[in-house]
Amino acid sequence: MNPVEPTPGQWVTDEVPCFAVVGKVNMGKSAVLATLLEEDDDRIIRISPEPGETTRCQRLSLVLDGVERLRFIDTPGFQRPVDALRAIRGLHGNDQTTPGLDVLRRFVERYRSGGEFQDECRLLEPLLEGAGILYVVDPGVPVQDSFLAEIEILRFSGRARLAVLNRRGASEGAFEADWRAHLGQAFNLVRGFDAHQARFTARRELLAALNQIDERDRDHLDATLALLDAEWAQRRETAAEHIQSFLQDALRLRERRTYDEDGPAPATARREAEKTAAARYFERMSVLERETADALLAIYRHTAVRAKPRDGFGDDLDLTSDETWRRLGLNRQQLTVASAAAGATAGLSIDAATFGHSMGLGAIIGGIGGGALAFFKGDALPTLKADLGPLGALGGRQITLGPPRNPNFAWVLLDSILIRYRQILSRAHARRGDGELDALAEPEHSIARDMPTARQKTLAKWFRQVIRDQHDETRTAEAFAAIVDTLVDLENDL
Template sequence: MSTWWNENVPAFVVVGRVNAGKSATLATLLEVDDDAVLRVSPTPGETTRVQALPVIYDGEEWIRFLDTPGFQQPLEAMREIRRLAGSREPGLEDLRVFVESRSEDFPDETRLLEPVLKGAGVLYVVDPAKPLRDEFLAEIEILRWSGRPRLALLNPQADAAPYLESWREKLGTAFNLTRTFDAHGAKYEERRKLMLALLHIEERHADRIGRVLEAMDAEWAQRREEAAEALVDFLEKALTLRSSDGIDERDEGVPARKERKRQALVEEYFQKLAEMESACLEKWLRIYRHHLIEADADPVRHRGLDLATEETWRKYGLNRWQLALAGAGVGAAAGAAFDLGVGVHSLGAGTVVGALGGGTAAFLKGGKLPELKVDFGGARLKAGEGRALVVGPPASPNFPWVLLDSMLVRYAAMLERAHGRRDRARLDAAAGASRVRELAGGPRAILQKWFTSCLKGKPDRSREPEVFRVLLVLLGGSENGGE
């Protein structure tokens, strides 16, 4: 009895040339980034047997995929099958005779044909950067003889694919469907489309594949909600963060001592902030099943979001006008006018600043580098113990927006990453454009009000549900390349 076959579970066997990207395709489709579970490797011959990869939702295995070593001698195998068939056009029965009688000379071909004989659908992976040589034509021919439902997958491993059209033409005649699937780059939408293609070619199992699609969608929506929840949690913690230390008369008397204490608190502040960021990123990586991506590994140097660089503050967060409007609590109505491009210039700066009221300060400070708020008063400690030095949060009104942007950019980078890759990666906070600048006035005002409450150290919990909804939309936008 083979361990990879189960009568009750529809199977799709993945075939193709060694190194075509069969394992990488499955790894990306099924989100497996662990070589111990599914080996993706440039060294041929590492998969020597058929390996089952079950698709399980709600405790039930709906379908399974079978990874194979791939074709080794397709031309010779094709000739042998032809010989066995004699004068007839070869068919499934001839493949059966071939598998039963010729496994010693053709171990790889018989291994990949066994599941086909048992009734598995076929996924044929090719790299269209390779010329369509006779070996490939032989593979295509053998698979066509099987008569099984079959899908051809073009997995372009390089940018240029000069033979793409000849591949398409040939595959079009021998397969039910041809699809492109970048094993190193496919995102959720493409994974979903591949699953849908299987449903189209194998209608006998449409029910079960349909259930898989529903479960995938439900799980994807749920993951985004969990990610948004983690983000609300992070922002609240980050914006209320303070570092503090007591100061006594000696500190008061010696400015250099006080300055040293302040510096130490600034460092501590940023370190804690980075730890909070890492914790949120790690939660996301767990939710999206990534093990080869590192969250920020070096909180001390704060590589992920270097708040101290001017570059960061030009690129991320709101622009000056958005910030002014958000700070003034100008929401849907006036905000919409600006979003539509009615234009601040036509109004004259004086008028605008006048109209902004409380937002003016925000506007004036918006473009500056963050200065860490230093608070000498703090709460008075017990008599005789002196006063407290409190550091944080940065005074720039753009601070929460830059922070949020840096998280959204990394969320998008995480979702860009295909599980079929086996190199290590680090999420880069400076890759990609600002996402918060795309926000409309209404949601911007919702976030600003909540940010302000957090910055004051009194997070307004009653606003959390709407904040959660705005963040959910922002995360969704980041998944689709910021649309």
């Protein structure tokens, strides 16, 4: 999306509904636009705690299927609304009637070139051309005379008007009732919104509200919402493809190293080869996870954010220990009973000699949460399957490591990337500053644990197939559908 700054007379077109985003400085106009249009690039929409960042009008568009569907004009904030209202009334010269567009046009013509009401003139220009109004206010601040003057000036335009209560900060909504009382008398519609927390549903609802303020654009806006929904569904499927590809690559990952069995210390050489291969294996696994998270960020247009590597629980993490699972919020009953429906039925094998007891699907889906990849650090790594083979004519031995013997490993990977996905869906585009998707530990919010049993079975069967390096198109398609259904559930739960 590239901002455009047309000359007067070019803001509005008959082909696309246009709305000027107006309000007092530092009320969150740019933040509302950033989230509404999914734009996190400061070069396009600058969001700053300092007032007056927007000093000129700029055009920003909602584009779907390569076609502009809605046009928004980010305007400078009101600077002197009380004085401007007084000047407009003076130009009108009649206390018995209400000023209209002709008076606003005379006001702009008189003061456009001067510095007295320069910002007010700039924000009025799109209205004179026919743009509707999105008036953004912060309901956490009291209604003052300056705001009442703004409301009056906008009412004079006679344009379709939607007021947006941009709730934010500790004072969120403290004066919302007062705002609604005043806005309800001058605006076609009033809607609440939180630019720093809004998810897709809230964005869609705000766009849908535009349907209710000007019936002339209803058919166009209905078609736009249908395109928006179709695009969102396509994004979800693309995300599911990346997640399934990640799981497949991760479960089939192998790391190979060679060592000399005829040397002076073959046992030491083998241990060193295993250690080097294991370190490289988990390094590659961590990169796969992070690259997948970055791909998901790109799908949802977080262009200024990158995934932060996962943090671990500590160097003593041991997936074979009951104490580890208890520390993650699990008890013995969860370890031994919760897995019955999915783990046993799905046929994921358990190495009893390694684990000491039967520990099925419940062991991982009972709540490992955001620290799912914690074992990608230090020496506390799950035991990797090791295969030895000769190198042929060159001599020596080759050791192949992977995948981990722990049958819950696939669920660790799935839970981890799903938690990344949930974080991405929860991140509004108005958020600025950090540039990283945090790797937060949320052990009480496992996603895989809450899946329907039938879906767990479907995925478990597919995991087994992938680990064995087999391919069954039917099971792969069923697993993909299960992942898509899980992404839908995550959206609905936000």
